[in-house]
Amino acid sequence: NAGVTQTPKFRILKIGQSMTLQCAQDMNHNYMYWYRQDPGMGLKLIYYSVGAGITDKGEVPNGYNVSRSTTEDFPLRLELAAPSQTSVYFCASSYEGSLGANTEAFFGQGTRLTVV
Amino acid sequence: GDSVTQMEGPVTLSEEAFLTINCTYTATGYPSLFWYVQYPGEGLQLLLKATKADDKGSNKGFEATYRKETTSFHLEKGSVQVSDSAVYFCALTSASKIIFGSGTRLSIRP
Numbered sequence: 001n002a003g004v005t006q007t008p009k010f011r012i013l014k015i016g017q018s019m020t021l022q023c024a025q026d027m028n029h030n031y032m033y034w035y036r037q038d039p040g041m042g043l044k045l046i047y048y049s050v051g052a053g054i055t056d057k058g059e060v061p062n063g064y065n066v067s068r069s070t071t072e073d074f075p076l077r078l079e080l081a082a083p084s085q086t087s088v089y090f091c092a093s094s095y096e097g098s099l100g101a102n103t104e105a106f107f108g109q110g111t112r113l114t115v116v
Numbered sequence: 117g118d119s120v121t122q123m124e125g126p127v128t129l130s131e132e133a134f135l136t137i138n139c140t141y142t143a144t145g146y147p148s149l150f151w152y153v154q155y156p157g158e159g160l161q162l163l164l165k166a167t168k169a170d171d172k173g174s175n176k177g178f179e180a181t182y183r184k185e186t187t188s189f190h191l192e193k194g195s196v197q198v199s200d201s202a203v204y205f206c207a208l209t210s211a212s213k214i215i216f217g218s219g220t221r222l223s224i225r226p
Contacts, residue, residue, distance in 0.1 A: 004159075031212060033213070033214065035216075041218065041219070042205065042216050042217060042218035042219045043160075043205070043216045043219075045213060045214075045215075048212065048213055050212045056212075058213070090159055090160070092160075092214070094214065103148065103165075103209075104148075104150055104162045104165055105160075105162075105214050106162075107159035107160045107161065108159055109158060109159045110158075110159050
């Protein structure tokens with residue numbers, strides 16, 4: 001059981017380039033999330049999704065886009081990379097519990113992105 | 117909105133010392149509460165959880181009790197080991213989101 005898989009693990013981008021961070025989960029979770037973690041800091045929510053075809057902004061969505069065409073995949077798109085987007089990006093998924101609340105999240109190993 | 121506040125680090129202890137990491141929360145509903153741990157170079161992994169008031173979550177010698185009256189979920193361990201060195205995050209569920217505290221870096225000296 002692979003859990004949450006993120007690719008790539010590392011990437012260096014030049015300012016203005018674009019890229020897509022891939023995230024896939026095989027646990028049939030309906031909720032998926034993208035977080036960024038800056039050095040020595042906590043996690044900030046970029047975007048999240050409660051199911052295929054539904055996405056919503058978190059606290060730091062500017063400069064990013066997402067899509068959720070299937071339950072399994074939740075890619076994160078950077079259109080015009082900026083140095084401020086240098087960070088470690090984590091994808092996570094969770095499922096809806098019996099009372100309608102989501103339960104614990106399962107995390108990928110992260111993508112370390114540097115924009116120069 | 118809902119939020120989590122946890123004690124700032126870094127925290128440095130000697131092996132076999134008692135550990136407390138404080139966590140308080142603000143929430144409008146009845147959230148589930150979690151502690152996650154992040155080892156160097158890895159993603160976060162669930163350490164323990166509690167889903168309702170007075171529940172106690174426990175795992176690997178760590179414990180935390182969901183205290184609704186004080187809106188707290190403090191992490192404790194009676195005797196820490198060098199292998200417990202990591203960053204610890206308190207978190208809660210809020211509607212469809214999971215909200216994390218800022219993390220507390222713990223270092224254990226042999």
